[in-house]
Amino acid sequence: MKRRSLLGTALTALALVMATLSSPVLAQDKINLRMATSWSGGYTMELMANAYAEEVARLTDGRITIETYPGGTLGSALEVSDLVRNGVADMGHTWMGYDWGEDRTTILFGGFAGSFDSERMLHWLYVGGGLELWREFRADKFDLVSMPLGIRTPEVFLHSNKPVRTLEDFQGLKLRTAGAWLEISSELGAAPVTAPMGEVYTMLERGVVDAVESGSLGENQTSGFHQVAKYVILPGAHQPVAPFELVISPRVWEGISEADRALLQDAARLVTLDCWMTFGQRDAMAKTFYEDEGNEVIDLASEVQKAIYQAGAAYAERNSQENEWFARVWQSQREFDALWQGAERYRKIER
Incomplete structure (x- = not known):
């Protein structure tokens, strides 16, 4: 009886092990x-x-x-x-x-x-x-x-030590940025450089650059850019x-x-x-934050916003001629944009 009892205990333990191994959740290693x-x-x-x-x-x-x-x-x-x-x-x-x-x-x-x-x-x-x-x-x-x-969401166009409203104001501006805006902003007259986001505050504080673009309206509340730059320029036409x-x-x-x-x-x-x-x-909660902190909030002239978009679209067209993948993705985006053209007519209501 003792031997049979031990055998039964062993079989029960083996059954439990097999059940555990067969369970996908329990068997899955972390x-x-x-x-x-x-x-x-x-x-x-x-x-x-x-x-x-x-x-x-x-x-x-x-x-x-x-x-x-x-x-x-x-x-x-x-x-x-x-x-x-x-x-x-x-x-x-x-x-x-x-x-x-x-x-x-x-x-x-x-x-x-x-x-x-x-x-x-x-x-x-x-x-x-x-x-x-x-x-x-x-x-x-x-x-x-x-x-x-x-x-x-759209970025702040600039946290800047110089007021920027027009393309003339943009000429020669020492700007921290990244990606395609390095080339496009240079074509529009700025003097761009790039750096990781963790270095941006120090660059602005020390005057290494005149202005930075990095982050949205609400996001930049915690960046401290408003403490070392007087002007906040909106909207982020360079990065919608x-x-x-x-x-x-x-x-x-x-x-x-x-x-x-x-x-x-x-x-x-x-x-x-x-x-x-x-x-x-x-972003909505932050819209008056910068004015309350003593910054001057500047609206970028509409003609500058349009010029930036047109420069971006021209940049994309040029790259489409040289890069198959670029052309394929850009075509998809243009077709989607055309589908949504005039969407405000049925998506927005006058109030």
């Missing part, structure tokens, strides 16, 4: 991922990278954890895609436009002077074919798995929208189950939409 970012802090870290890590943990009941690293911790803040490609990080959060030097097509996904607004961009991405182009492009040209992760990006190593992606891949994508989409709504609300 996955720990390292995320390089382009940010030292601020909204892009809070509302995008960190929010994504939290959402993934929630959707997977803590099975997948993501550790976010501030820009510069694992390598250059402007070269996050390279850090992921080289295996330094499993994934990264960045702005695709930082890779414009490698392929100009990146600025069409990251936003530039010729882009439509954030509402149209979200529609193009998620229901207008943009996401499919985005993922195919990054896989083809950069060997990365990629998807949108966060989106910014800025989708951000999650890049993942194909090696890491292939090692994750299809179910978890779906959860990672769902989390990215949820965070992107939440981020857009939060940015919009904080």
Whole structure:
């Protein structure tokens, strides 16, 4: 009886082990991922990278954890895609436009002077074919798995130590920027340079530049730019929208189950939409902040806004002649823009 009892106990234990191994949730090993970012802090870290890590943990009941690293911790803040490609990080959060030097097509996904607004961009991405182009492009040209992760509302055109209203005021202005605006602003007469976002405040404070563009109206409340620059120039005609990006190593992606891949994508989409709504609300709350802080808020002349858009569109047309991918994405965006032409007629009501 004793031997039979021991045998029964052993069989029961074996059955429990087999049941555990057959359960997909319990059998799934925990996955720990390292995320390089382009940010030292601020909204892009809070509302995008960190929010994504939290959402993934929630959707997977803590099975997948993501550790976010501030820009510069694992390598250059402007070269996050390279850090992921080289295996330094499993994934990264960045702005695709930082890779414009490698392929100009990146600025069409990251936003530039010729882009439509954030509402149209979200529609193009998620229901207008943009996401499919985005993922195919990054896989083809950069060997990365990629998807949108966060989106910014229009940026402040400038935090500046000099008033800028007209194109004449723009001539020779020492400006910190990034992406295609480096070239386009130079064509319009400015003297642009680039630098990671974490260095922008110091550049403005020390007079290395006359003005900076970096962030939206609400986002820049915490940047302190208003403390070291007298003028706030609106709106951000150079950057009417800025989708951000999650890049993942194909090696890491292939090692994750299809179910978890779906959860990672769902989390990215949820965070992107939440981020857009939060940015919009904080922009509205910040609209009088700068005047209360003693800044002079300047409205950029409408002819300057139009000139910036026209310069952006011309830039895109030139690049379309030289780059197949650029031409393909730009064509998709133009077709979408034409579809939405005059949408204000049925989307806005006079009040």
